[in-house]
Amino acid sequence: MPIAHDIAQSIEKSSWIRKMFEEGTKLKALYGAENVYDFTLGNPDVEPPEQFFDELKKLSDTPQKGIHGYMSNAGFPDVRKSIAEKVSREQSCIVSMDGIIMTCGAAGAMNVVLKTILDPGDQVIVPKPYFVEYGFYAKNHGGEMVLVDTNGDFSLNIENIEKAVTDKTRAIIINSPNNPTGAVYSEETIKSLADCIIKHSKKRSIYLISDEPYRDIVYNNKTVPGIFNYCPQSIIATSYSKSLSIPGERIGYCAVNPACKNFDTLMAGLILSNRILGYVNAPALMQRVVGSLNDVVVDITPYEKRKNLFVNGLKEAGYSFTEPDGAFYIFCKAPGGDDVAFVKHLQKYNILIVPGVGFGGPGYFRIAFCVSEESIKKALPIFKKALQEYNP
Amino acid sequence: MPIAHDIAQSIEKSSWIRKMFEEGTKLKALYGAENVYDFTLGNPDVEPPEQFFDELKKLSDTPQKGIHGYMSNAGFPDVRKSIAEKVSREQSCIVSMDGIIMTCGAAGAMNVVLKTILDPGDQVIVPKPYFVEYGFYAKNHGGEMVLVDTNGDFSLNIENIEKAVTDKTRAIIINSPNNPTGAVYSEETIKSLADCIIKHSKKRSIYLISDEPYRDIVYNNKTVPGIFNYCPQSIIATSYSKSLSIPGERIGYCAVNPACKNFDTLMAGLILSNRILGYVNAPALMQRVVGSLNDVVVDITPYEKRKNLFVNGLKEAGYSFTEPDGAFYIFCKAPGGDDVAFVKHLQKYNILIVPGVGFGGPGYFRIAFCVSEESIKKALPIFKKALQEYNP
Numbered sequence: 001m002p003i004a005h006d007i008a009q010s011i012e013k014s015s016w017i018r019k020m021f022e023e024g025t026k027l028k029a030l031y032g033a034e035n036v037y038d039f040t041l042g043n044p045d046v047e048p049p050e051q052f053f054d055e056l057k058k059l060s061d062t063p064q065k066g067i068h069g070y071m072s073n074a075g076f077p078d079v080r081k082s083i084a085e086k087v088s089r090e091q092s093c094i095v096s097m098d099g100i101i102m103t104c105g106a107a108g109a110m111n112v113v114l115k116t117i118l119d120p121g122d123q124v125i126v127p128k129p130y131f132v133e134y135g136f137y138a139k140n141h142g143g144e145m146v147l148v149d150t151n152g153d154f155s156l157n158i159e160n161i162e163k164a165v166t167d168k169t170r171a172i173i174i175n176s177p178n179n180p181t182g183a184v185y186s187e188e189t190i191k192s193l194a195d196c197i198i199k200h201s202k203k204r205s206i207y208l209i210s211d212e213p214y215r216d217i218v219y220n221n222k223t224v225p226g227i228f229n230y231c232p233q234s235i236i237a238t239s240y241s242k243s244l245s246i247p248g249e250r251i252g253y254c255a256v257n258p259a260c261k262n263f264d265t266l267m268a269g270l271i272l273s274n275r276i277l278g279y280v281n282a283p284a285l286m287q288r289v290v291g292s293l294n295d296v297v298v299d300i301t302p303y304e305k306r307k308n309l310f311v312n313g314l315k316e317a318g319y320s321f322t323e324p325d326g327a328f329y330i331f332c333k334a335p336g337g338d339d340v341a342f343v344k345h346l347q348k349y350n351i352l353i354v355p356g357v358g359f360g361g362p363g364y365f366r367i368a369f370c371v372s373e374e375s376i377k378k379a380l381p382i383f384k385k386a387l388q389e390y391n392p
Numbered sequence: 393m394p395i396a397h398d399i400a401q402s403i404e405k406s407s408w409i410r411k412m413f414e415e416g417t418k419l420k421a422l423y424g425a426e427n428v429y430d431f432t433l434g435n436p437d438v439e440p441p442e443q444f445f446d447e448l449k450k451l452s453d454t455p456q457k458g459i460h461g462y463m464s465n466a467g468f469p470d471v472r473k474s475i476a477e478k479v480s481r482e483q484s485c486i487v488s489m490d491g492i493i494m495t496c497g498a499a500g501a502m503n504v505v506l507k508t509i510l511d512p513g514d515q516v517i518v519p520k521p522y523f524v525e526y527g528f529y530a531k532n533h534g535g536e537m538v539l540v541d542t543n544g545d546f547s548l549n550i551e552n553i554e555k556a557v558t559d560k561t562r563a564i565i566i567n568s569p570n571n572p573t574g575a576v577y578s579e580e581t582i583k584s585l586a587d588c589i590i591k592h593s594k595k596r597s598i599y600l601i602s603d604e605p606y607r608d609i610v611y612n613n614k615t616v617p618g619i620f621n622y623c624p625q626s627i628i629a630t631s632y633s634k635s636l637s638i639p640g641e642r643i644g645y646c647a648v649n650p651a652c653k654n655f656d657t658l659m660a661g662l663i664l665s666n667r668i669l670g671y672v673n674a675p676a677l678m679q680r681v682v683g684s685l686n687d688v689v690v691d692i693t694p695y696e697k698r699k700n701l702f703v704n705g706l707k708e709a710g711y712s713f714t715e716p717d718g719a720f721y722i723f724c725k726a727p728g729g730d731d732v733a734f735v736k737h738l739q740k741y742n743i744l745i746v747p748g749v750g751f752g753g754p755g756y757f758r759i760a761f762c763v764s765e766e767s768i769k770k771a772l773p774i775f776k777k778a779l780q781e782y783n784p
């Protein structure tokens with residue numbers, strides 16, 4: 001084998017998803033991209049806010065000495081300080097810069113955290129459906145992902161989580177607003193989860209890891225509750241990919257709860273992991289940019305409009321789903337129950353979506369609404385027609 | 393243990409190096425930074441070239457749609473194409489964009505490569521003294537680093553490398569120009585190493601990994617020979633950190649030899665690893681910038697001047713070393729043979745350097761000359777005095 005066994009296997013496993021993407025590319029070549037309705041990608045298409053461009057321009061127009069050089073592995077102190085203020089506000093408790101590490105996006109942050117806390121064979125509990133990369137992230141660092149069912153509306157089922165705790169459990173990952181379901185966990189749910197973690201941490205420390213890049217993308221007057229006041233052993237991993245629409249720039253951070261036991265050791269571990277995993281530091285220029293944009297969020301009106309369009313249109317067409325409170329996905333029940341079959345059926349109508357099985361949620365499909373309203377308006381009657389003509 | 397055993401151990405092990413840094417910080421606070429001569433850090437202090445700032449300004453002044461968004465995990469196609477042309481020139485063979493993956497610096501590239509090729513227990517041969525992060529990188533992905541001695545002038549000893557090959561060997565890492573020695577390996581050496589790899593690859597594929605971020609920082613009319621025409625199973629991992637003086641921006645790439653067996657599988661593996669390690673993609677804006685700067689290199693005249701200053705001054709003072717042909721380090725014999733003792737001795741004179749033991753080269757110390765000429769001129773008489781007064 002010219003490459004590692006695990007990697008070869010992962011390429012093999014992901015090949016059917018790739019085949020579906022190739023199918024989509026083929027359709028676009030055949031019928032023209034404008035006649036294919038691609039709802040597969042969670043790639044924010046709303047442009048970054050004006051203030052982002054202004055800040056970038058300011059930094060590029062008047063370069064300061066050393067601005068593109070190395071800094072401490074944890075990031076520029078003034079940027080960490082600024083972000084600590086933002087996190088303090090969001091979490092309603094005082095977080096200092098000592099608890100902030102700048103990272104290459106939330107994916108970088110998640111890997112840094114798991115590298116730091118996982119011993120070989122340690123388990124990480126993940127409610128499903130889930131962001132499929134978590135399995136890789138846990139495995140990268142010798143850990144094992146343990147999946148647990150959520151409730152019918154995709155809210156957390158604390159009983160299921162509690163049942164999954166073993167003497168190998170080291171962390172529980174939550175992702176709210178959730179990809180792929182759009183669920184936002186309530187303050188009450190967070191409190192119950194925290195109680196469960198505190199109870200079981202008496203035997204062995206369990207960390208609550210909150211992966212929250214969609215924190216600012218919420219609808220229906222929802223807000224994402226903080227976790228720091230409820231769960232001392234908690235870490236936030238996040239990025240500016242969605243809140244500023246800059247996913248290609250790979251800029252995010254880890255924030256550690258100041259109440260964390262062995263805070264200093266944990267921070268030293270995270271900083272070391274950030275270095276030795278090869279991240280070294282988060283991209284310098286983007287650190288500076290985001291450090292100045294604490295109060296800036298991308299305009300979410302377009303996302304909310306599209307969400308409403310889809311929610312109303314799909315309901316009217318007869319689809320069944322729980323309305324999302326955040327992120328830009330709808331996780332919809334696959335008519336007939338076979339998600340892969342229904343995804344293939346929709347392909348015949350030039351509609352591309354992702355089967356739920358890819359997120360540990362078979363029987364559902366994910367619609368990503370990072371596309372123009374026009375495209376959604378055109379697609380909705382086709383969704384309806386396809387359902388009427390579906391005969392599994 | 394609140395963090396992983398391995399991480400706790402690594403923090404512990406690195407704590408004496410940290411203590412030395414803390415000592416330095418204390419000295420600076422006590423005597424003023426301008427009276428402490430800090431030669432510990434390999435942080436390029438020559439400002440990036442004009443063209444870098446121009447390109448950055450151009451991209452920031454007239455933002456294009458989607459320029460900060462996700463792209464294919466391997467990077468922007470036009471950037472990869474541009475870099476393929478650069479690599480083709482450097483390697484004197486035709487490399488296409490299919491062989492290029494944009495990465496978060498050379499450290500990111502090294503981790504992506506090792507993640508892709510190492511099965512648990514696989515060995516990676518590294519000539520010493522060596523860049524100390526390699527040990528972490530191999531271990532991150534279940535591998536084991538096997539160190540081999542170089543010759544007295546730090547050139548590769550192919551016989552030693554050959555003796556270290558086992559049925560577990562998967563890769564050999566070279567780093568030319570070398571950190572910490574400044575050695576540049578000759579074309580003849582590369583040819584002999586390639587012959588050794590080709591011979592042993594008949595039983596089991598061995599990759600030659602060339603970590604070459606210092607390729608453009610060379611002196612004494614040296615050039616860094618290509619490896620692709622000699623060794624089919626070869627991969628380049630590099631960055632723009634030194635050639636453009638932008639180490640904080642984390643931008644680099646992997647280039648895979650088009651003659652590599654199972655080229656497509658290897659590339660698919662590298663692209664997958666780049667994604668699942670959490671890098672996702674290399675920073676988008678910096679991809680665009682470096683893609684336009686194929687012919688641009690930082691002005692190395694200041695480095696060459698400082699190198700000459702140090703070489704002449706240290707010789708005159710009675711120190712013993714092999715003159716570096718590249719990078720910005722001098723790896724100098726520690727008088728008396730005990731590097732840690734001599735480093736502590738120099739601290740008494742407010743001179744900060746790194747003991748060779750940190751690079752697998754005990755008995756030596758490393759001087760990094762990323763500092764002003766003035767600082768070197770002031771420090772040289774002190775180096776002389778310290779040696780005269782040294783009585784181990």
